[in-house]
Amino acid sequence: MEPQALKFFSDSNSTPPVYPVGPILDLKTDGNDSKDEKRTEILRWLDKQPPRSVVFLCFGSMGGFSEEQTRETAVALERSGHRFLWSVRRASPEDKIIPSPPEDFTNLEEVLPEGFLERTAEIGKIISWAPQVDVLKSHAVGGFVTHCGWNSTLESLWFGVPTAAWPIYAEQQFNAFQMVEEVVTAKEIESGINCVMEQGSEMRKKVKEMSDKLHVALMDGGSSNAALKKFIQDVVENVM
Known part of the structure; x- marks a missing residue:
């Protein structure tokens, strides 16, 4: 993946030998019974979609957003016109000393634009937990809006799915080269989605x-x- 860096180390006499082994991926699926039911439902929905027609939005185990950002994302998805599978969760409170995993919104209808769920019922599916590996390998997925965690980056490349980078925390800013710290507008999100879904x-x-x-x-x-x-x-x- 980084031939220039490998060449530099290989040509240097002052460093130990470098053995480029990889990609190192864990593509096994979770065997949890409750998650198996959700996985089946999600994959059944994907199987009904045309090839490379769905944009998948998922931001890792700690990725969640404010109500304002969630609404902006919803507006962008609807304007783009693309089919979507969207993992939606609420961001953890910022005043916590130890960050906790994001939680589901209590009432999505109060958070999303009025009528959004009805208008997008035929082309979109909103979920909480996502079987990411199974989704990315689906023939229906044509683009991935991701937080750029290293596992997600490798998985998207492995399955040949173009990505739109949306780093949130930890090492993701280095993986994506740019840290997003404020609310991203619907126009910006729509542009990114259209770019990544271009056949x-x-x-x-x-x-x-x-x-x-x-x-x-x-x-x-x-x-x-x-x-x-x-x-x-x-x-x-x-x-x-």
Whole structure:
């Protein structure tokens, strides 16, 4: 994923050997019974959607938004006209010393624009918890609005899904190169969604190329496989 950085370390005589192994992904699904029911419902809905037609919005285990930001996002989704699967949760209070996971909104109808749920009933689905890996591998998903956590970044590349970056906390600002600290307007969100959902775009082609490279890397004879074998060989030779 970063050939320039790897080349720099490989050409340097002052650093230890670098073994580029990866991507390291955990693509197993959670076996929780209650989540299995939700997963089935979500995937059944996705199976009914056209290929690459759904934009998926999900912001990680700690990602939640204020009522104002949630409304702006809803306006953007409706204006964009794209089908959507949206993981909606309320941000934790800022006055807490130890941040807690976000919670569901008590009454979404009071938070979302009036009539939003009725107007988007045929093209959108609002959820709380999301089976992210299963969703990203679905044929229906054409774009991913994400907080840019490292797992989410790798998963989106692995499945070849273009992303619109919306970093919120922790290392995400470095992954996305820009930290968003204020309410993002509906116009800005709509623009990002339309960009990531554009069929045949240069972004989509580049993501597909990267996805192919990641898969090849893990195959027998691929770069990751070869690096791991080289690492084991070096360890054995030095121990002996």
